[in-house]
Amino acid sequence: MMEKLASALMMCGIVNAALYEGVISTSHGQVQGHPAFNSTPNGNLTNWKDITVWKGIPFAASTAGENRWKAPKPAGRWNGTLDAKNYGDICPSTSSNSEYTISENCLNLNIWTSATSTKQKRPVVMWSYPAYSTAADALFDGAGMADAGVVYVNYNYRTGALGWLAHPELSQERFNTVGFNSSGNYGMLDQFAALKWIHDNIEAFGGDPNRITVMGQSAGSAATQHILNSPLTKGLIVGAIIESGVRDPHDPLCETLAENYRNLTFALNQGLDYLADKNTSSIANARKLDYTTFVDSDFPPTSSSWTFTATLDHYALPDTYENTLRKGAANDVPIITGNTRDESGATYGLNITIAEYFADLNETYSGQWVDKFLELYPGNNASQASESENQQFTDRSIIGTWIWAQKWKQAAKSPIYTYIWDHAPPGQSQGAYHESEINYVLNNLYGTDSPWTDEDYEIAATMNSYWVNFIKTGNPNGQGLTRWDKSNSKEITQRLGDGFGPVPLALANRVKLMEEWLLTQPVW
Template identity: 65%
Template sequence: MLRNTLPILCGLASVSTAALYETVVETKYGAVQGYPAFNSSNTGNLTNWKDITVWKGIPFAATTGGSNRWKAPQPASAWNGTLDARNWGNVCPSATTGNNDYTIDEDCLNLNIWSPASSADAKLPVVMWSYPAESTAADPLFDGGGMADQGIVFVNYNYRTGPFGWLAHSELSAEFEAVTGSNSSGNWGMLDQFAALKWIHANIEAFGGDPNHITVQGQSAGSAATQHILYSDLTKGLIVGAIIESGVRDPHDPLCTSLAEAYTTLEDALEDGNTYLSNLGVSSIAEARELSMEALINGATGTTREDTIMFEAVLDYYAMPDTYLNILEKGLAHDVPVITGNNKDENGATYGLELSLAEYLQDLNETYSGEWVDRFLELYPANDSTTAAGAYNSMFTDRSKVGTWFWTQLWYEHKSSRVWNYFWDHAPPGQTSGAYHESEINYVLNNLYATDLPWTAEDYAIAKKMNDYWASFIKTGNPNTLSKGATEWPAVGTAQEVQHVGDGWGQIPIAWSKKVELFKEWFATLVAY
């Protein structure tokens, strides 16, 4: 919404006399008006909530519809007057499960900013948050007020997913080559992520942020986005750190092909693109660009899972410079500090799992082969359904912790920046899935106020500790530097240990040494990803 006059912000002067919501911010594209992020003291752990300004729905690129569909994000148009940043922007199609509070539209490349700055001269550290799959930047789980309370400018954004974000096709590759020189296509969503980062670098100073001090952070599919930013030549010099939650693992682990960081070869992506156009009933990209959003979503869905096209990142050697293993072994990533880790009940491990002994043995035989079945069964034994469920969960939890530690050792072969590994095991209240995938997000962002779980004093205390670690890292590149009374968190070294966070604090073994060695030997027999 654009307007030529500013509203009278009644009563706000008594709340704060220096917050940026009292003025108009000038970006390179036009003026923008923000608003108080909070209107009451019901803000959990926050102490500086009166000073936090939020701007919603600021476009960082042009619409991705029409002729811009399946193109790299195009520059946003400048606007006249003042952009009223009161409401969330549109949500990208297939990025959400369909919450009626959001407008779904291909004109969706917009971002939201929370800043505690009192002027554009503040030069505060900045963090860019990338959300997980089937979500949006407007989700309360990703509210940035808790991080802004720590003196940090927090930015989240929307990006294309599904067929809108990852379609490859020979016609698109030809178009892309004419612009970039790279005969490839498919990573439109990844290029959206890069474009958001570049917009932040170019404009965040006006919101009190330091464009030369940007940390990228994300969880699950958002951790894949963060990982790709860390790895890509196209983002060189733009970041000072990366926080990859539920993300990295040993590139030899077959889970790399099925979890959030999964990617496909360009050859396979092009084949899927041909199948997709056939499903749509069209023979050219020009015809596909004339179809509705709904038709494009339906075209990806088959009658069975095997028939469904799983759109994902593409190894194009442009946005994504190489395989994960080669990126590490060739030292292609940006040399910046990293936080990365895993949750107890995710990526194979399931709280309250019901599994028979027969099902456990069947899974072992499907996952491993030959001597490996007996070797894993020896270290993860079971003799009934109870022990089978425990062994199964233990095996997958260890696999995540060990794989992340192995990734870190590969990182150290060519990088001097430190890495901190964590293992989260606190189960939020009011649910029965344990320390599930995404369960750490409320705590690291310290935004328990934004969601409606029955939080306890313990939850607020844990959130304060977690947020202190994360905020310290964003500010200094070390989670310990500014943490207040927190347990020391050593960077990963040669010791096979990980930082326990949540229901306990401090270093614990990643797994029994015999199990670590077993995973190492098994991974060595597999094709790297």
């Protein structure tokens, strides 16, 4: 009798105990969580014994068959208690790892928390992963965030043709359902659906539905930016962390990097050609084919010529990036955004010839701009040419992000914080590469086998503190941390990694040159 009473009290949030000791009720059924650790993890986690993880919880129905290329539908109710011990299926992708089960029934999420009561209403963060990844990747484990008092959620979403195909028939379907004559962005709608599920259910996991921050890196930063911008998510978030994503909408890299999109005309024409290439004449027929028909290689030398990415549909993606900045995003919330030193064209340890450097400059800048860039980024020998090649791309990222921040502030009241990450994790030769900050901000060094040092654990503790403070308050600053000022008209950003504190964007004449060149480029 006493055991039943204790269980009942725990379900009501009265008894303080790790949440894996009880069953959680969601809008679709009950779920049983599990301890995140069975023994002490490496690193600086202090509440690890209380951390519960739930894996593979459906947030939407299967996307197979008649649900293919449709907005995600609500998950059905399940009978009994879902044992959330293992990751769910992952969405089809050209890079899908064979260790995972792949299917179109892949819209599921995972939750970590150290809450000991369902009534604690802790701040929540939703993580969107980068391209060629999955929510089951150890790099995105959320126990480090949970240890610091944040309810952390990651999730799967559709990619490739299955996530982004546009087609006239699909546009007609959307017009019939929501009144918008456009299509594509089904992966984006998955991202929105995950956010809405979290908003509706996270309180049962000790989270506060009114304190959700969205966060992601690379393609996940694009997801975060779309959530920030879209009227379909208005009012659902209180903050956004955009890692290796935004840049001045005049930058040509907007066409090829994570935040790229295509106009509707391009997407519709491609959709017609794509189905013809698959020897199917209609969406109805295409929905009857095995999903593997629509998984196309993204990797050379066998990569396809198809471009499946976000579409400017004026529904999920409401406007161009430039217009959204000028008019104001749907969600005016605090933002952290920045880059790593060795990404977006910058390659650590680069070794090129003077001729190769000149050729790259002519391809990138052309005309009168080549001499202007060569004056400030000289290449008088191979070593200098290699250094200049990298530096102009690093500067371009830092300056472009700062320009984006200045444009954001014109229509927004909320603060924005920018950074440059420059720490190279041990055991590799790519420097402060794309994705290299993730282990540190999530404080999950315990989950990977890199040869971490005491310095790495210290950096992770600092990085995680900045991120957690922001998730909790909208401001990254806190006790014991080097102050991080919000972005303003001063040409500075925050250095994170091998040092912490404000640093100039670049040499003043380089900032001026980059700004002038960007203004001559077409706008996104």
